[in-house]
Amino acid sequence: MIVAIAYSRAQLGISAPLVRIETHLTNGLPAFNLVGLPETAVRESKERVRSAILSSGFEFPTRRITVNLAPGDLPKEGTRYDLAIALGILAASVQIPHESLAEFEVVAELALTGELRHVRGVMPAARACQLASRSLIVAPDNVLEATRVRNIRVLPAPTLSALCSHLKQTKLLTWATAAPSSERPALTNQRCLSEVRGQYFAKRAHEIAAAGGHNILFYGPPGTGKTMLATRLAHLLAPLDDEEAYEVAAIHSIAGVQRADEHWLVPPFRAPHHTSSAPALVGGGSTPRPGEASLAHRGILFLDELPEFGRRVLDVLREPLETGHVTISRAAGTVDFPATFQLVAAMNPCPCGYHGDPGATCRCTPEQVRHYHSRVSGPLLDRIDIQIEVARERNWLSSAVTAGLESSASVRERTLAARVRQWARQGKINHQLSVSELNIHAPLDRPTEKFLAHAFEHYRLNPRTYHRLMKLARTIADVAECPRISQDHLTEALALRRLEVAPAWPTGTKA
Ligand SMILES: Nc1ncnc2c1ncn2[C@@H]1O[C@H](COP(=O)(O)OP(=O)(O)OP(=O)(O)O)[C@@H](O)[C@H]1O
Ligand SMILES: [Mg+2]
Ligand SMILES: [Zn+2]
Structure with missing residues (x-):
C-alpha cells in the first residue's frame, strides 16, 4: 500500500x-x-x-x-x-x-x-x-x-x-531565474509638488502629515488644489524596507493584483471611488479578499470627495484606523488582514462647494450643509489628525507665487530627516506612538503644559484629541529639529486641527 x-x-x-x-x-x-x-x-x-x-x-x-x-x-x-x-x-x-x-x-x-x-x-x-x-x-x-x-x-x-x-526525469523542465533585485525607486516622472502654486499653509500641513504619518483632510471650494496636494503626498514617503515590501506584495497577491517591479519598494497609494461598497473598502467575500484599506497597508488610502462615500462605508474604516488591521468573520472562522495606512481625504465644505468662500455664493440651505457633514461622522473626524483648509487664493497667478516653488524631492529630504529622528528616538513614527510612549518622548515643561490646558478649555476640545494633538506637536518639533515641544509647536498643531478649533461649517456636525 x-x-x-x-x-x-x-x-x-x-x-x-x-x-x-x-x-x-x-x-x-x-x-x-x-x-x-x-x-x-x-x-x-x-x-x-x-x-x-x-x-x-x-x-x-x-x-x-x-x-x-x-x-x-x-x-x-x-x-x-x-x-x-x-x-x-x-x-x-x-x-x-x-x-x-x-x-x-x-x-x-x-x-x-x-x-x-x-x-x-x-x-x-x-x-x-x-x-x-x-x-x-x-x-x-x-x-x-x-x-x-x-x-x-x-x-x-x-x-x-x-x-x-x-x-520521471525523462524530459527536464527549466528552472525559473529570479527576477532582478529591485532597486530603490527614484523620484522620476511623478507629479511634483512644485506644480501646486501658492497654498502655503496647506503645503506645510502636507509636509507635517508626511513627516509623522498623520491622517489628513483637505477641505475647501472646488479647484483649489486639494486633489493635487493629496495625490502628491505619496512621493514624500520613505521607501519600504525589504520585509515591508514582501508584506505589501503578499496582500496584493492575495487580492490578485501584482506589484510591478518598479513599484516594489514604493508605498502603495490607493484611491477607491466614492461609490465603493464597505466590503470593497475593508475586504470580505466568502473567500476573504483584502479590501482597499489593506491594499493601502504601509502606504496611503486616499478618499477624494469624502462625504460622497456612504456613511456606513466610512464607519467601517474606524476599526483599521484604530487597530491597524481588519478582521473578517465567516462561518469557518475569522481572517485577519493588516491595514496600517495613512488616511488622506479631500472634501468640499458643502454640496455646491462654496460654503465659507468669500468670493462666491453658496446656494445650499443650512440643512443641506449640515446633512453633508453629518456623513463624515465625529468619531471618524476625531481620527483625522490634520484638518486643513485649502482656500481660494487671489494672487494665485502672480509671479511672486510662481517663484521659488519647492519640489517634492526637496520637501522629501526634510520629511525623511524628520523620520530618521523619530526612528532614532523611539523606533517608530510619531503617529504610531502609544499613550505611554508619548509621555516618554513628548514631555512638556510646566508653562507649555499650562498653555495646553488653557487651549483645551478655550476651544472645548474633546479629550480624545489630546494625544493626537501631542503627536502632531511632536512631529512639528521634529521637522524643526527641536528636541522638546514648545508653545509654538503646540500652537501650530492646534491650527492644524482647524475643524475643531474654528469650525468652518454649522456646529452640531461633530459628535
Ligand atoms: N494651487 C494650484 N496650483 C496649480 N494648479 C492648480 C491649483 N489649484 C488648482 N489647480 C488647477 O486646477 C485643477 C483642479 O485642481 P484639483 O483637482 O486639485 O482641485 P480640487 O481642490 O480637488 O477641486 P474639487 O473640489 O473640485 O475636487 C488642477 O488640475 C490644476 O490644473
Ligand atoms: Mg478634488
Ligand atoms: Zn453650498
Missing part, C-alpha cells in the same frame, strides 16, 4: 500554512473521496483533476481513492490544490515516482486539458516554501510573483504531462 504525500499551501489572512495532501488507493468500488474540510471550489477540483489526468495520457485509477488534506481543522478554499491532488493520485498509482514529490510544494489550478493555471496568493506561499527549504511548482503565469522571493527555487510547468516527464 502506498500513501503518496504532496505538499501545498493554504491561505489564511496573509499567512500560508502547509497542507499535506495524503493520497491512498484501496481495492473496492471505484470512488474518489476528498476529506479534510474542503470547501466548494476544492470539492469541484475532483472533476478537474480527473479530466486533467485523463487528457494528459495517464490512467485514472479505478479503485477507491481517498485524498486527505491535512491538517483537517484548516479550511481549504480555492483551486490551488488541484495540481497537488493530481500528483498525489499519480504517485499513489505508481505512474510517477512518489519520492520525487518530497522536495516540492505545489500551488496551481488545473484546466481540464491538463494545463496549469494561475492562482491568487502565490507570494505568501512562495515565501513560506522558501523558508521550509523546498522548491515551488507553479503555473508559468505565477512565476514572476514567486521569483520575487529571495533565494527561492521555482519550477514553472506548462502542463501536467510536462511536469510528470520532469519528475
Whole structure:
C-alpha cells in the first residue's frame, strides 16, 4: 500500500500554512473521496483533476481513492490544490515516482486539458516554501510573483504531462531565474509638488502629515488644489524596507493584483471611488479578499470627495484606523488582514462647494450643509489628525507665487530627516506612538503644559484629541529639529486641527 504525500499551501489572512495532501488507493468500488474540510471550489477540483489526468495520457485509477488534506481543522478554499491532488493520485498509482514529490510544494489550478493555471496568493506561499527549504511548482503565469522571493527555487510547468516527464526525469523542465533585485525607486516622472502654486499653509500641513504619518483632510471650494496636494503626498514617503515590501506584495497577491517591479519598494497609494461598497473598502467575500484599506497597508488610502462615500462605508474604516488591521468573520472562522495606512481625504465644505468662500455664493440651505457633514461622522473626524483648509487664493497667478516653488524631492529630504529622528528616538513614527510612549518622548515643561490646558478649555476640545494633538506637536518639533515641544509647536498643531478649533461649517456636525 502506498500513501503518496504532496505538499501545498493554504491561505489564511496573509499567512500560508502547509497542507499535506495524503493520497491512498484501496481495492473496492471505484470512488474518489476528498476529506479534510474542503470547501466548494476544492470539492469541484475532483472533476478537474480527473479530466486533467485523463487528457494528459495517464490512467485514472479505478479503485477507491481517498485524498486527505491535512491538517483537517484548516479550511481549504480555492483551486490551488488541484495540481497537488493530481500528483498525489499519480504517485499513489505508481505512474510517477512518489519520492520525487518530497522536495516540492505545489500551488496551481488545473484546466481540464491538463494545463496549469494561475492562482491568487502565490507570494505568501512562495515565501513560506522558501523558508521550509523546498522548491515551488507553479503555473508559468505565477512565476514572476514567486521569483520575487529571495533565494527561492521555482519550477514553472506548462502542463501536467510536462511536469510528470520532469519528475520521471525523462524530459527536464527549466528552472525559473529570479527576477532582478529591485532597486530603490527614484523620484522620476511623478507629479511634483512644485506644480501646486501658492497654498502655503496647506503645503506645510502636507509636509507635517508626511513627516509623522498623520491622517489628513483637505477641505475647501472646488479647484483649489486639494486633489493635487493629496495625490502628491505619496512621493514624500520613505521607501519600504525589504520585509515591508514582501508584506505589501503578499496582500496584493492575495487580492490578485501584482506589484510591478518598479513599484516594489514604493508605498502603495490607493484611491477607491466614492461609490465603493464597505466590503470593497475593508475586504470580505466568502473567500476573504483584502479590501482597499489593506491594499493601502504601509502606504496611503486616499478618499477624494469624502462625504460622497456612504456613511456606513466610512464607519467601517474606524476599526483599521484604530487597530491597524481588519478582521473578517465567516462561518469557518475569522481572517485577519493588516491595514496600517495613512488616511488622506479631500472634501468640499458643502454640496455646491462654496460654503465659507468669500468670493462666491453658496446656494445650499443650512440643512443641506449640515446633512453633508453629518456623513463624515465625529468619531471618524476625531481620527483625522490634520484638518486643513485649502482656500481660494487671489494672487494665485502672480509671479511672486510662481517663484521659488519647492519640489517634492526637496520637501522629501526634510520629511525623511524628520523620520530618521523619530526612528532614532523611539523606533517608530510619531503617529504610531502609544499613550505611554508619548509621555516618554513628548514631555512638556510646566508653562507649555499650562498653555495646553488653557487651549483645551478655550476651544472645548474633546479629550480624545489630546494625544493626537501631542503627536502632531511632536512631529512639528521634529521637522524643526527641536528636541522638546514648545508653545509654538503646540500652537501650530492646534491650527492644524482647524475643524475643531474654528469650525468652518454649522456646529452640531461633530459628535
Ligand atoms: N494651487 C494650484 N496650483 C496649480 N494648479 C492648480 C491649483 N489649484 C488648482 N489647480 C488647477 O486646477 C485643477 C483642479 O485642481 P484639483 O483637482 O486639485 O482641485 P480640487 O481642490 O480637488 O477641486 P474639487 O473640489 O473640485 O475636487 C488642477 O488640475 C490644476 O490644473
Ligand atoms: Mg478634488
Ligand atoms: Zn453650498
